[in-house]
Amino acid sequence: MRLQNFTGPGLAAHVEEARASNAERGLRRGPGSLAEVSVLRTPEPDDNTLVSAAGRQVPVRVHRPSGQARGVYLDFHGGGFYLGSAADDDARNRQLANALQAVVVSVHYRLAPEHPWPAAPDDAETAALWLAENAEREFGTSRMVIGGFSAGATLAVTTLLRLRDQGDPGVFAGAALQFGTYDLSGLTPAGRKIADEFFIEAYAGHAPDRTHPDISPVYADLRGLPPLLIVVGDQDVLLDDNLAMAARVLSAGGEVELKVYPESRHGFTRRDTGMARAAREDVERWLSALLS
Numbered sequence: 001m002r003l004q005n006f007t008g009p010g011l012a013a014h015v016e017e018a019r020a021s022n023a024e025r026g027l028r029r030g031p032g033s034l035a036e037v038s039v040l041r042t043p044e045p046d047d048n049t050l051v052s053a054a055g056r057q058v059p060v061r062v063h064r065p066s067g068q069a070r071g072v073y074l075d076f077h078g079g080g081f082y083l084g085s086a087a088d089d090d091a092r093n094r095q096l097a098n099a100l101q102a103v104v105v106s107v108h109y110r111l112a113p114e115h116p117w118p119a120a121p122d123d124a125e126t127a128a129l130w131l132a133e134n135a136e137r138e139f140g141t142s143r144m145v146i147g148g149f150s151a152g153a154t155l156a157v158t159t160l161l162r163l164r165d166q167g168d169p170g171v172f173a174g175a176a177l178q179f180g181t182y183d184l185s186g187l188t189p190a191g192r193k194i195a196d197e198f199f200i201e202a203y204a205g206h207a208p209d210r211t212h213p214d215i216s217p218v219y220a221d222l223r224g225l226p227p228l229l230i231v232v233g234d235q236d237v238l239l240d241d242n243l244a245m246a247a248r249v250l251s252a253g254g255e256v257e258l259k260v261y262p263e264s265r266h267g268f269t270r271r272d273t274g275m276a277r278a279a280r281e282d283v284e285r286w287l288s289a290l291l292s
Contacts, residue, residue: 011262014274018263021273022235025265030080032198034113037082041111045087048108053129059108060127061086063097064139071102071143071291072135074128074159074172076152078267080199081120082112084151099284102291103139105131109155113202117215120203124155125162132163132171145290146172147229147283150267151199153180157217157225157245164224174227174290176283178269179238182218182245185210190218190240218245222252229257229286231279233264257286 031037048059075093077084086106093104109123128146136142148156156175163171184204186195194200204215213220218241228249232242239260246258261268261279269279 011275011278014278015263017273018268018275021271022263022265030197030199031083034202037113037198037202040083042085042088044085044108048086051127051130051134053126053133056122056126058123058126058130059086061090061093061106061108063090063093063104063106065097065101065103067101069101069103069139069141071100071141071145072131072139073097073100073102073104073287074131074144074146074156075104075106076109076124076148076155077106078148078150078152078178079111080197081117081151081203082199084111089149096284100288100291102145102287103141107155112199113205116202116206117204120151120155121158121162121214124159128159128163128171132168143291144172145174145176145287147176147178147287148180149178149269150180153177154182154217156180157182157220158214160225161213161217161220161222169224169226172226174229174287175225176229176287177231177242178283179232179236179242179266180230180245181238182241183216185216185219187211188218188241188244190238190244191216193237193240218248222249222254225249225252225254227255227257227290229259229283231259231261231269231283233261233266233268235263235265236268237266 086108097104107127110119146156183191184200204210211219230246246256249256269276
């Protein structure tokens with residue numbers, strides 16, 4: 001495992017800006033009820049593409065690069081499993097498609113509490129299986145990487161685990177995981193920090209055992225995963241969760257590059273700050289190297 005806690009001159013210039021951004025935003029929590037969730041929901045766009053695999057269908061959004069694609073990046077948006085949509089990330093994904101010279105396929109998975117676990121990982125798996133079957137014909141390449149943001153990072157991991165358990169671990173060359181949540185059971189020290197968050201009740205409150213690896217992948221057998229990039233801020237409430245996940249993958253024989261950014265909170269890569277831009281560029285470079 002490569003551990004990088006960035007405090008050198010490359011990012012030192014961004015630290016004060018990051019602190020100021022944190023102070024301006026203050027501490028924030030996610031919605032605490034379905035009523036609060038409903039207010040923040042955005043309408044589903046009517047121009048998604050419906051794809052099918054294994055007898056299931058899921059809407060996706062496809063962003064093609066300006067030139068010939070050299071790979072495909074399967075993306076899962078964040079939002080605590082109960083907010084967000086693939087369309088929310090259109091601008092970012094269009095930029096990413098050109099930066100990577102790759103097709104970005106973003107999944108509009110179903111949201112809790114109307115569609116609790118396992119709806120979201122089922123949709124994530126459906127999109128991955130569709131790509132495995134059709135990427136070469138649709139996009140002229142079978143080289144693929146996967147990743148996500150917050151809850152989307154969790155779904156990227158559960159997708160990799162499902163594919164591995166089906167005997168097809170080599171579909172994706174690597175995964176870029178931005179501050180995922182890997183323990184929803186509330187039983188580990190990391191998981192207890194978020195145990196009272198409403199998103200857990202909305203997504204997995206009905207599950208008889210939230211240590212199920214499809215809900216809390218930190219409990220999974222993590223052997224056989226592709227190389228992982230884990231990005232997290234040192235002020236993120238999920239920092240310990242990400243450290244634990246990296247350590248467990250490493251102990252299972254996996255390859256992990258862990259990057260911890262100073263003065264950075266959950267979701268920091270979405271901000272318009274020097275720290276955020278540097279982290280996004282690090283993710284792009286890592287993915288680009290896998291697609292080379």
